[in-house]
Amino acid sequence: MRADARDNRARIMTAADDVFGRSPSASTDDVARQAGVGIATVFRHFPTKTELLEAVLTLRLERLRERARELSGDAAPGKAFYEFFTQVVSESASKLAIAEALTAAGAVVGAEAQEAGRGMRSAFNDLLTAAQRAGAVRTDAEFPEVYALLIGASRGATAAKLEPAVRDRMLNLIYDGLKPYS
């Protein structure tokens, strides 16, 4: 690939991430304008709008998986789990698309995005079981319902445009339900 083509591809991804993050129903023209390229250039790199969306989604999922792994290396298991949970929800509140991405991850057709979704969920599951072993999360909570909580909290925070203080109180309610009986 020629150097200018690679540049443009990166700029399109960045622009798409930004534009779709603000308004998921934005048009391809919007993305092209924001990226400073022609429409045709967008379609040359991503033959269909769906593929562009999937590329953005994949990137976001990969970043989240990366973040989960960092935390699992750096912090105490309980802290790592709750911090990751909080961070995902906080980012969703300001970036609509992450929530949609998380949702779509379970049902998306594109092989790449599916793989990224599996990776991210797997990393989250590792955080969960480590936190359970450390006694920071009750052991009778299983992955599916905890993941459902993560998605729900993200989408709820995004949809309702919660103030940060309310969002934190909501998260604390959730966390109290996740902690072991004392």
Place this chain on the structure above:
Amino acid sequence: MRADARDNRARIMTAADDVFGRSPSASTDDVARQAGVGIATVFRHFPTKTELLEAVLTLRLERLRERARELSGDAAPGKAFYEFFTQVVSESASKLAIAEALTAAGAVVGAEAQEAGRGMRSAFNDLLTAAQRAGAVRTDAEFPEVYALLIGASRGATAAKLEPAVRDRMLNLIYDGLKPYS
């Protein structure tokens, strides 16, 4: 209004509730076809698509408020609160639009829908405070975060197409966080 006109209006509302419930991006033609009327008839009753959506939303919100009031009369306060919460989430899982409705209720422009949203939230708040007085919900949980939980659980369940069993386990985690320390 002529009798046939009133009939058609009702059929259009029912059809819209069904069609938009399955796919919120459905076209007005879809609604007309499902209702068995021409497109023009739909637009005669609801001059714009937004107004049709708002009418459906308002109806749903009013039904929810009604349900909340019934429960608050019939059941013990704690039971009434948790049952209402569960029912809203369950219905959202099968009817996408309720979640969107709940979300939109906070920000919708139409005066009628706003009023219906206020009424529904107020009825939910009554359930909450009664349950708190009865010792079934911790008293330091305030309305905004509890309502945020309701929206989040609804949207999460809808978006992720949770199996009922997982949904119930997720709700139990939430409820454990809402119950008073024992």
Place this chain on the structure above:
DNA sequence: AGATAAACGGAGTGGTGACTTCGAATATAT
């Protein structure tokens, strides 16, 4: 039953958005 006002439906209209075409521009190899 006949008159008439109200309501109906189907065929437009205009605008938008995904995707294509093709001549102009530009990176890279020699």
Place this chain on the structure above:
DNA sequence: ATATATTCGAAGTCACCACTCCGTTTATCT
């Protein structure tokens, strides 16, 4: 520097959708 293969972008095409127009039908009143 020049050739050439690759990439670019502006101006299309086509399909879809919200909304309108108007000739036809139908409920209701006398």
